[in-house]
Amino acid sequence: MNSLLLTGGRVIDPANQFDSIADLLILDGKIAAVGQNLSAPAGVPTLAAKGKIVAPGLIDLHVHFREPGQTAKETIATGCAAAARGGFTSVVCMPNTTPAIDSAGTVALIRERAERDGIVNVFVTGAITKNIAGEELAPIGGLKKAGIVAITDDGHCVQNNDLMRRACEYAKMFDLPVMDHCQDYSLVTDGVMHEGYWNVALGLRGWPAAGEEMIVARNILLAELTGTKVHCQHLSAAGSVALIRAAKLRGVPISGEACPHHFTLTDAAVAGSEKFWADDGKLLAATQKPGLPQWPAYDTHFKMNPPLRSAKDRAAILDGLADGTIEILCSDHAPHCDYEKEVEFDYAPFGITGLEAELALSLMMLVQTKRLSLSDLIAKYTVNPARLLHLAKGTLSVGADADVTVFDADRDWVFNRADSVSKSKNNPFFGWKLKGKVTATIVGGKKVWAE
Numbered sequence: 065m066n067s068l069l070l071t072g073g074r075v076i077d078p079a080n081q082f083d084s085i086a087d088l089l090i091l092d093g094k095i096a097a098v099g100q101n102l103s104a105p106a107g108v109p110t111l112a113a114k115g116k117i118v119a120p121g122l123i124d125l126h127v128h129f130r131e132p133g134q135t136a137k138e139t140i141a142t143g144c145a146a147a148a149r150g151g152f153t154s155v156v157c158m159p160n161t162t163p164a165i166d167s168a169g170t171v172a173l174i175r176e177r178a179e180r181d182g183i184v185n186v187f188v189t190g191a192i193t194k195n196i197a198g199e200e201l202a203p204i205g206g207l208k209k210a211g212i213v214a215i216t217d218d219g220h221c222v223q224n225n226d227l228m229r230r231a232c233e234y235a236k237m238f239d240l241p242v243m244d245h246c247q248d249y250s251l252v253t254d255g256v257m258h259e260g261y262w263n264v265a266l267g268l269r270g271w272p273a274a275g276e277e278m279i280v281a282r283n284i285l286l287a288e289l290t291g292t293k294v295h296c297q298h299l300s301a302a303g304s305v306a307l308i309r310a311a312k313l314r315g316v317p318i319s320g321e322a323c324p325h326h327f328t329l330t331d332a333a334v335a336g337s338e339k340f341w342a343d344d345g346k347l348l349a350a351t352q353k354p355g356l357p358q359w360p361a362y363d364t365h366f367k368m369n370p371p372l373r374s375a376k377d378r379a380a381i382l383d384g385l386a387d388g389t390i391e392i393l394c395s396d397h398a399p400h401c402d403y404e405k406e407v408e409f410d411y412a413p414f415g416i417t418g419l420e421a422e423l424a425l426s427l428m429m430l431v432q433t434k435r436l437s438l439s440d441l442i443a444k445y446t447v448n449p450a451r452l453l454h455l456a457k458g459t460l461s462v463g464a465d466a467d468v469t470v471f472d473a474d475r476d477w478v479f480n481r482a483d484s485v486s487k488s489k490n491n492p493f494f495g496w497k498l499k500g501k502v503t504a505t506i507v508g509g510k511k512v513w514a515e
């Protein structure tokens with residue numbers, strides 16, 4: 065059954081600047097009508113959405129599903145289950161699998177698996193360079209023909225500026241955006257956390273903000289030089305936001321994304337919960353009362369790349385989201401097995417899972433604090449990523465694919481490890497009290513997850 069009538073919800077469709085209490089009729093997997101007092105044709109079930117938000121299906125354009133080659137961490141099937149639970153109807157997979165997605169054959173393999181196992185739409189990115197080694201361009205035209213939506217070496221960063229320039233030129237010929245994980249290796253070397261007060265206090269090697277800002281500046285110059293759309297992934301540093309804000313003002317085709325962990329937490333979290341709640345965590349403490357979540361110092365669930373940064377950086381990311389400098393929200397969902405994370409901080413892999421709690425964290429940090437309207441927040445998860453990647457998604461226009469996310473923006477819930485359906489459990493927010501819960505995820509008119 066891929067027909068459904070959703071009644072009485074607050075339908076918010078930023079692509080059409082629509083925000084009103086309305087019914088939404090889905091017929092044969094497509095949006096058939098949005099309006100008042102719609103009636104369901106015989107045999108079409110009804111879903112009461114009163115008190116809920118009815119939004120276009122959310123898109124996360126930055127996830128790692130680890131298939132092929134690292135399926136102990138996640139598979140397309142388990143990654144899609146986590147996406148559906150988090151309200152995501154479309155995801156965009158990064159190419160740092162084993163092997164890397166640098167050939168048409170690997171793209172075909174993933175698309176086939178996604179067709180077979182995926183309960184949400186899975187889009188694929190291709191590598192910029194062969195084997196993500198940063199030395200030689202991948203066959204960008206062939207990858208495009210195989211169906212990729214962008215190129216990126218995510219997890220790594222092309223250091224050679226001339227090679228990156230050529231990548232931009234090829235990408236432009238094939239109308240592909242270039243997405244970049246911004247990390248200057250010579251500045252970052254073997255840093256494991258933000259370079260500031262806490263890395264010194266904890267005796268951990270620093271990953272300076274300038275290591276990100278340097279590449280953001282490079283990307284702005286190359287976007288300007290080549291006219292290619294360059295998108296900076298998981299921004300964490302205040303300087304990056306300032307650079308992109310200024311570049312956009314002069315019309316450079318540059319964009320950026322931010323992840324909830326970077327605008328919720330800070331580097332103080334690596335020193336343990338007591339240190340975090342004592343200062344940087346204060347602005348969140350009221351949402352966690354009476355008992356604040358606890359964790360020890362050197363907890364590797366607070367290790368990600370780029371790292372959690374200072375309170376000043378966090379404030380700049382929030383400002384960049386509020387004023388539109390950063391147009392896109394995503395998770396950088398990066399599953400790792402327990403045994404990989406249960407080692408010394410220096411040796412643990414970077415990354416955390418993100419799909420299941422990101423909407424709630426975004427609502428808490430951006431909407432409940434009045435930095436963004438609900439509609440502007442939904443745009444950062446729907447129409448904005450769809451536009452960047454030319455996806456025919458992210459809207460409730462009549463005739464569009466019936467991908468719909470229904471959520472209760474005011475519902476309180478606790479994010480428990482036992483409820484997570486990702487194959488990996490490396491998440492720092494287990495035990496946190498969250499506000500805003502997905503109640504139904506609909507893909508092509510079919511309920512793929514519901515409470």
Ligand SMILES: [Zn+2]
Nearest residue numbers: 218219245369
């Ligand atoms: Zn990355």
